[in-house]
Amino acid sequence: MRSMINAKQLTHEFFRRDEEGNVEGISVALDHVDLDVEPGQFIAILGHNGSGKSTLAKHINALLTPSEGTLIVDGKDVSNPSNTLDIRETAGMVFQNPDNQIIATVVEEDVGFGPENIGVPTEEIWQRVESALKGVGMWKYRSHSPNRLSGGQKQRVAIAGVMAMEPKCIILDEPTAMLDPDGRAEVIRVAHELNKKKGITVILITHYMEEVVGADYVYVMEKGHIIMDGTPREIFSRVSELIAHRLTVPQITLLAHELKKSGMDIPDGILTREELIEALCR
Amino acid sequence: MSIILDHVTYTYSAGTAYEVKALDDVSLKLSDGEFIGIIGHTGSGKSTLIQHLNGLLKATSGAIYFNGQDIYDKDFDLKGLRTRVGMVFQYPEHQLFETTVFEDVKYGPKNQGLSDKEATNRAFDALSAVNFPDEYFDQSPFELSGGQKRRAAIAGVLAMEPDVLILDEPTAGLDPKGQRDLLTLIRRMHKESERTIILVSHSMEDVAEYVDRIIVMDDGKVFLDGTPETVFSHVTELEERGLAVPQVTYLMEELKGRGIPVEGHATTLKSAKEEILRLSRAGALHV
Ligand SMILES: Nc1ncnc2c1ncn2[C@@H]1O[C@H](COP(=O)(O)OP(=O)(O)OP(=O)(O)O)[C@@H](O)[C@H]1O
Ligand SMILES: Nc1ncnc2c1ncn2[C@@H]1O[C@H](COP(=O)(O)OP(=O)(O)OP(=O)(O)O)[C@@H](O)[C@H]1O
Ligand SMILES: [Mg+2]
Ligand SMILES: [Mg+2]
Numbered sequence: 001m002r003s004m005i006n007a008k009q010l011t012h013e014f015f016r017r018d019e020e021g022n023v024e025g026i027s028v029a030l031d032h033v034d035l036d037v038e039p040g041q042f043i044a045i046l047g048h049n050g051s052g053k054s055t056l057a058k059h060i061n062a063l064l065t066p067s068e069g070t071l072i073v074d075g076k077d078v079s080n081p082s083n084t085l086d087i088r089e090t091a092g093m094v095f096q097n098p099d100n101q102i103i104a105t106v107v108e109e110d111v112g113f114g115p116e117n118i119g120v121p122t123e124e125i126w127q128r129v130e131s132a133l134k135g136v137g138m139w140k141y142r143s144h145s146p147n148r149l150s151g152g153q154k155q156r157v158a159i160a161g162v163m164a165m166e167p168k169c170i171i172l173d174e175p176t177a178m179l180d181p182d183g184r185a186e187v188i189r190v191a192h193e194l195n196k197k198k199g200i201t202v203i204l205i206t207h208y209m210e211e212v213v214g215a216d217y218v219y220v221m222e223k224g225h226i227i228m229d230g231t232p233r234e235i236f237s238r239v240s241e242l243i244a245h246r247l248t249v250p251q252i253t254l255l256a257h258e259l260k261k262s263g264m265d266i267p268d269g270i271l272t273r274e275e276l277i278e279a280l281c282r
Numbered sequence: 283m284s285i286i287l288d289h290v291t292y293t294y295s296a297g298t299a300y301e302v303k304a305l306d307d308v309s310l311k312l313s314d315g316e317f318i319g320i321i322g323h324t325g326s327g328k329s330t331l332i333q334h335l336n337g338l339l340k341a342t343s344g345a346i347y348f349n350g351q352d353i354y355d356k357d358f359d360l361k362g363l364r365t366r367v368g369m370v371f372q373y374p375e376h377q378l379f380e381t382t383v384f385e386d387v388k389y390g391p392k393n394q395g396l397s398d399k400e401a402t403n404r405a406f407d408a409l410s411a412v413n414f415p416d417e418y419f420d421q422s423p424f425e426l427s428g429g430q431k432r433r434a435a436i437a438g439v440l441a442m443e444p445d446v447l448i449l450d451e452p453t454a455g456l457d458p459k460g461q462r463d464l465l466t467l468i469r470r471m472h473k474e475s476e477r478t479i480i481l482v483s484h485s486m487e488d489v490a491e492y493v494d495r496i497i498v499m500d501d502g503k504v505f506l507d508g509t510p511e512t513v514f515s516h517v518t519e520l521e522e523r524g525l526a527v528p529q530v531t532y533l534m535e536e537l538k539g540r541g542i543p544v545e546g547h548a549t550t551l552k553s554a555k556e557e558i559l560r561l562s563r564a565g566a567l568h569v
């Protein structure tokens with residue numbers, strides 16, 4: 001099977017310039033990254049601030065191009081400018097702040113904006129808008145003003161906007177950072193649903209470890225490198241290592257780890273409350 | 283330093299079709315040296331509430347007293363209030379505007395009338411306090427990663443050494459270590475300086491761990507006000523309002539549901555751990 005995303009030695013350098021525009025320094029935001037994502041996978045990316053997560057995400061969407069190495073998205077090389085439009089149709093991006101992504105004054109127009117922009121015929125636009133809004137459970141809000149929705153609802157509209165482009169892959173860059181617990185759960189649930197029901201490849205970037213538990217595979221970045229990868233259970237079994245890399249584990253995993261250190265007989269890599277209760281009451 | 287809100291109501295776009303009553307008859311007393319957390323669903327009025335505390339928004343009706351003085355009195359020094367009540371906004375990128383990070387952080391103290399040298403010292407201390415990497419001091423604040431921007435914005439407010447520090451979701455976008463460091467820093471500042479701290483957060487685990495008092499907002503009203511233990515004992519009511527309780531609190535509730543004689547209301551990892559160890563020693567985990 002062809003990879004959805006394949007990075008080989010992907011490197012990105014940002015040039016820092018002083019006031020006169022002279023190059024003052026270079027930040028290597030991505031440093032020879034190798035990564036392979038199969039179609040239909042649900043991938044999570046963790047890493048400290050400035051580790052290169054958003055820079056990686058922006059390459060997958062052809063907002064940035066590699067300084068070195070290659071990145072192939074669904075068979076297309078992002079370095080080739082003639083692929084840019086195709087790649088943006090294949091991979092859609094949702095950002096952290098829902099307010100910055102909403103353009104129109106009515107929900108359905110907002111969702112229709114993307115497809116219209118890429119020249120989808122009017123009739124088909126409305127079909128796509130309907131199925132996208134139904135997909136995220138926001139159909140009944142179609143004629144509302146996006147400004148009056150809650151953060152979780154706004155973020156679902158932003159996801160619908162990306163879905164209406166019918167991408168094969170959605171990249172969510174800290175989509176829940178500004179949401180309340182309910183909104184956060186909602187967005188993660190919708191992402192899993194799109195992944196399961198429509199086979200859309202999902203790349204989730206987050207600082208909330210709880211949101212990673214349901215992913216198929218996790219990559220951990222540090223200073224532009226991928227330093228760990230594995231299933232959530234494999235990754236979250238390495239508690240001290242994660243903490244040393246500025247990360248953490250879900251609160252329940254940490255509690256299990258602490259109880260084990262206090263002498264209780266509890267297995268590594270506990271991810272959920274059910275698993276911990278099972279282990280405690282055995 | 284006490285702040286009293288007396289029947290405060292605030293309406294956005296009053297008199298238009300888009301009128302929103304964001305605060306609805308809120309009365310509160312915030313005392314000197316308290317460490318307060320504010321939680322509530324998105325749109326519940328948290329940001330609106332705190333912007334009243336430094337006079338950025340003016341109540342549509344009701345009164346606010348800062349140390350007994352009516353802040354809407356025409357003799358009241360509102361500009362002075364803004365430097366005494368420091369605010370880190372929810373979207374700190376909107377707070378950054380200078381050409382370099384260092385100049386940006388110096389701006390507040392300079393504006394307070396400090397000399398260039400003093401302002402430089404303050405900026406240096408504030409940036410170190412938030413662990414801002416020094417190789418980026420002279421970089422444009424707009425060319426930073428999300429978390430780096432937030433640190434820069436927080437440093438800008440810390441540099442003014444305000445009496446009351448209000449932080450609107452300061453950990454959103456920070457990596458877990460950054461979140462821990464920042465909250466530990468805030469806790470330390472609270473202990474050392476007796477400064478009043480108000481923390482708006484969507485992380486139930488964080489407020490449970492750090493604050494002494496939680497105010498729960500719901501549709502512009504104060505729904506609950508109490509210690510973390512009392513507030514987080516209202517599991518269903520919180521869930522009905524878009525909120526949750528800490529993961530460990532759910533765990534303890536579920537153990538209780540299995541008939542295990544759990545005592546108290548654990549809201550932090552430490553208290554849950556102690557209670558489970560107690561139950562284990564008592565052989566009470568197997569029913
Ligand atoms: N436009 C830019 N110009 C120069 N340097 C940049 C730019 N954007 C990012 N960088 C640098 O590249 C590195 C990686 O940034 P990136 O935004 O990818 O990090 P991140 O992992 O997404 O971090 P965060 O968790 O804070 O969002 C950082 O050191 C950052 O300062
Ligand atoms: N500038 C504005 N104009 C009109 N309505 C506004 C404005 N700012 C906020 N509102 C509305 O006022 C209400 C309270 O908003 P506020 O920003 O105080 O909520 P919040 O609790 O801080 O939410 P969040 O958790 O999303 O930050 C919401 O219904 C919001 O839509
Ligand atoms: Mg980022
Ligand atoms: Mg807010």
